[in-house]
Amino acid sequence: MDDLLADFVAETREMLEASGGEIVAWEADPSDKERLDTIFRFVHTVKGNCGFFDFPRLEKLSHAAEDALAECRAGRREPDSTLVSAVLAIIDRISEMTDAIEAGEEFPEGGEDELIAALQSGETVDAVGEISPKKSEQSAADTSAEEAAPKAARAAVQRTIRLPTELLDEVMKGVSDMVLARNDLARRLREAGEQPTLDGPFDRLSTILADVRTSITRMRMQRLEHLFTSFPRLVRDLSNELGKQVMVDFEGGEVELDREMVEMVRDPLTHIIRNALDHGLEGPGERIKTGKREIGLLKFAARQSGNQITLAISDDGRGINTDRLAAKAVAAGIYSQAEVDDMSERRKHYLIFEPGLSTAEKVSSVSGRGVGMDVVRANIERVGGSINVTSKPGEGTSFYLKLPLTLSIIAALTVGSGGQRYAIPRSYVEEIVFGSSDHVDFAEAGERRLVTFRGKRVPCLSLGEILGTKSTDEIVWEGKTLVVIRLATDDVFALAVDRVYDHEDVVVKPIAPAIMETGLYAGTTLLDDGRPMMLLDLPNIAQARGLVNEMRSTTRVVDEDKVERRKTHRIMLFTGLDGRRRAVRLELVRRIDTIARDAIDIEGDRAQAVIDGAIFSLIGHEYGELPDEKCRLLRLSDGESEIVYAVREVLDAADMDGEIVASSADPSVEGVTLIDDRPVPVIDGHALFARYNAPRRLDRPMSCRLPADSDWARTILQPLVEAAGYRISTDESEETDVAIWLAENPAETSGPARRVIRLRPEPEAGEDAQDSIYRYDREALLAALKQTRMGVGA
């Protein structure tokens, strides 16, 4: 049985149960208006639902009952016991039919006409008086006895139950608390040291808890289908109203989203649909003229990626008219003509999210009710999502919604101020810079503190000052870490905090109204050790400090810049250990690590660093002495392997808009470019990876068989082969990718192999071993192994 039908049955049954008491009361007093209304609503709903499902018999019955009851409601007919009996008989029949539908059985033909006829007052009074009460009595009395057997059979069919969402929330809350309690216990167990008798059961508890948590989360999930099902009707009604023909297409209805989230996005989505139909899609005439199919297409596609859902709503209409949008923006005084002229096409599309803009020529009943896309955007962002738009003139418009899976868990950055931790939603965080960096300048404009970095001035707030724990005078700005915040409104400011701790997913819980009133906090969450931590309400803080409008001009410049930037190359500037400035292409930089000097091991030509238990090749140390304690490292990646580059200080990211003047003198340098009129060597990523590239780790490592009885093979050869990315096979029967034989032992055939490398003990090849390799000819051996790898890879 499909979901919709199950819903129908569940709903009908629920209403039946709820109205059971009403029916009895109505029977006692047929003139009771309230009871009449309840029962009318019931049959009315059943009738409405039947329309969707093609249950003509059910519909006919409920329709007849509805008509009769409507007469009574309108006062044209006096409800008497006859009518009551007739209606009750019909309700009983509806109940029976619903059971049959659920069980997937065919309900026996006939009987409806009599029931319906019984509703007519007058002539059939006698007959009805006899049939109906009996029927209702019978079904009431026999439910337990006669129907017990079929009921039991049906019970197996019904595998879903309806629960109030509050109950689910309560259970979920309980489980979240259990997780926190578990974390606390885990911490205490750690402190107490190893306790084998406890650790086992505790691990089991953890596993079970994790499972329960997953299932509970799933309980709260709802398939997007539930949301989608209401759209075809909406689209149909709207398109009729607008005289357009629209086809709706859904994809990814099986994607699941938190129930609450589904409800939260319903309105924004409805608005987008209205807009698409009203402004986006053309009428049939216009569509044919432009060579499109006369039926417009509105497409919904949902996809889950990690703990985010992407929902795309696309139409194949005329696209956003950026000229008109820009003209409106100018007319509305939001931007000046010059500013608009400067905007990229993409930036102009974003004007659609500005408050007070609508592209419709005239306000229609469908859209343009004074609620614009700005509200949609605000609503989406309130639930921690984001919205994006792309549009091509004449081809259509797409809105992309990114939604978190649940409302209550958000990705956060934890920062410290005044010895306490606070959480910031990660979606707002654009960048983190150190106040002590050379390229960060602080300035004052009146009472406003400004920070300049990368050529932009943005307002700077100190978290300590916002929270009132520190006055502005005491703040040593250079000692702060600046978190660059980009709000949903595209307003940017820097938040100075004492330090940045970590990224973590936090479970947000509501806070008491009195705390909410401060306008500083959006919720609270508990750290692993059970201490509470406040979640900062950044939009509110910015709003309270007038940053939201004040910064508009800055924002715009930054924004334009971003679009421009794509044409140039982004590089990261740093000073090497010799104190000289160098640069590396930003794409190569995976992250910046700081490790202890002990974790670096240099011996002769070999230099390696250990980060998080993995070994990386180290470069850059040849330029100078490593610091005594902490070393800063750039972790560079070519997408497959990683190497680390020791630096003295990381300066800044910058645009490399000039050319790179190639230099051949130093192979590790790609060339020299001008940054702020100073020459900066750019390190050559290609050359670095060519030289230090660790062998790529294949998903399925290649296998290699070594002579089983040779100590030399085991102690000397095996590490080399493994370092080259091979797995040593010990399984006699396995066909390995390669086998290495020792020439002095040619008869070795321990197992099948696709390729054989033979090693000889003497540097010079003898006559019988032309194709063999000297066992200490490392280069040749590695080359042979590599060749094998390539051969298989191809």
Added chain:
Amino acid sequence: MNELLLMCLIAGRRAAIPAAEVQSVIEIDDITPIPGVPAYIRGLTALRSQALTVIDCRVALGFESSTEISGQRAAVVDVEGHLYALLVDEAYDVGDARSEPIDVPGGFGPGWRAAARCMVETEGGPTLLIDIAAIVAGPVAQAA
């Protein structure tokens, strides 16, 4: 009236909180302060991995706050779905009200007026009955 009451001491006066509204009495050891909130909110504390808003009853009633919080008792109450810990000087036993609630002519004094519903006789003498919703709303709301 046979209402069960949690007897406690607030600002040196005998006070009582209806026991039915008290979920538990806890000892506060660690409070996470929340900068920027009114003074009567001392911060948050965690109870069985739930965050409680700690209300300093002395301050809420317009008295000076006590300096030493650690180890002080607090009554855990639920007001409109939010959990609060009401810091009291001392928390005694649960006892019966010995009399009907009575009003005292002339009132209980400025601080108590808003937060004390009435007075009841108990074993330990006359006791003020605390209105937890008013306490939680704080002095600001009371003034308004």
